[in-house]
Amino acid sequence: MLTFEFHSPEQEIIFPLYAQNNVRVFVKRDDLIHPYISGNKWRKLKYAVNQAKEQKKQKLVTFGGAWSNHLLATAAAGATFGFKTVGIVRGEQVDNPVLKLCQLFGMKLNFVSRTSYKNKKLLFEENFGSDPHAFYIAEGGYSREGLLGCRDMIGELTRSYDSIFCACGTGTTVAGLQLGINEYQLKSNVFGIPVLKGANFLLDEIEKLGLCTGNLPTLLFDYHFGGYAKTNPELISFVRSFTSQTGILIEPTYTGKLFFALHDQISKGQVPPDSTILAVHTGGLTGILGLLDKF
Numbered sequence: 176m177l178t179f180e181f182h183s184p185e186q187e188i189i190f191p192l193y194a195q196n197n198v199r200v201f202v203k204r205d206d207l208i209h210p211y212i213s214g215n216k217w218r219k220l221k222y223a224v225n226q227a228k229e230q231k232k233q234k235l236v237t238f239g240g241a242w243s244n245h246l247l248a249t250a251a252a253g254a255t256f257g258f259k260t261v262g263i264v265r266g267e268q269v270d271n272p273v274l275k276l277c278q279l280f281g282m283k284l285n286f287v288s289r290t291s292y293k294n295k296k297l298l299f300e301e302n303f304g305s306d307p308h309a310f311y312i313a314e315g316g317y318s319r320e321g322l323l324g325c326r327d328m329i330g331e332l333t334r335s336y337d338s339i340f341c342a343c344g345t346g347t348t349v350a351g352l353q354l355g356i357n358e359y360q361l362k363s364n365v366f367g368i369p370v371l372k373g374a375n376f377l378l379d380e381i382e383k384l385g386l387c388t389g390n391l392p393t394l395l396f397d398y399h400f401g402g403y404a405k406t407n408p409e410l411i412s413f414v415r416s417f418t419s420q421t422g423i424l425i426e427p428t429y430t431g432k433l434f435f436a437l438h439d440q441i442s443k444g445q446v447p448p449d450s451t452i453l454a455v456h457t458g459g460l461t462g463i464l465g466l467l468d469k470f
């Protein structure tokens with residue numbers, strides 16, 4: 176099995192808010208798994224990359240926007256485990272630090288119009304249908320394999336938690352956490368914070384991944400700040416103060432919204448007293464490079 180022999184630590188963080196409400200908060204530091212194959216992106220790639228290896232494929236083909244953490248993770252994972260990589264990028268040709276890093280890891284970039292980007296299977300078929308070495312990886316790692324990789328996080332935990340919070344894009348990570356909780360028959364409540372506006376479709380997407388029986392995660396829809404990668408001064412100031420008080424860097428697109436939501440839920444008394452909470456730091460810190468002008 177191709178993997179990093181690294182279980183990310185669970186670290187307790189301290190804020191007066193937590194003591195006032197009698198809760199303890201731990202952070203699962205998936206941001207420490209790898210600087211560029213970061214956090215949940217490695218969890219979501221792990222089984223797919225292994226499948227590609229087993230099928231003797233040589234080229235990973237995947238999809239993303241111009242600041243995609245998933246593209247960068249795939250580029251770096253490809254370089255690490257001996258695959259060529261191709262990133263199909265949504266929209267007109269651009270240049271930015273994330274795409275530069277992708278290229279540095281050897282990824283070939285192929286920019287496509289927003290219209291043709293909508294049909295990824297077709298794009299793959301047209302460009303790689305006759306290439307026996309090419310292996311398709313879904314945008315954002317949304318897949319059954321991705322779900323199983325995220326589930327594995329639960330098996331690493333060193334203590335029990337009343338609730339587990341994580342940020343949601345495709346919902347694969349929160350679904351995997353819930354699957355792990357169900358499989359291990361744990362009692363933790365799983366909460367997802369969608370970072371997109373109008374994310375009502377997420378529960379369907381989560382069910383489609385196949386959670387079998389058991390609970391579904393609870394989604395808290397009120398923390399998107401206007402939509403994907405949208406921010407406001409309150410969020411930026413939260414990210415700044417959280418980072419300077421914990422030494423744990425977060426960014427506004429995912430983990431900033433996650434911790435903002437957690438603090439808001441605690442301060443509104445939505446988290447029962449005496450709870451022990453796990454917040455998953457899903458990584459993705461290069462995302463901050465596109466938002467530096469907000470700080």
Ligand SMILES: *Cc1c(COP(=O)(O)O)cnc(C)c1O
Nearest residue numbers: 344345346347348429457458459
């Ligand atoms: C991609 C990403 C997510 C979203 O994960 P999903 O499994 O798509 O819900 C969350 N946090 C970070 C930092 C990410 O890069």
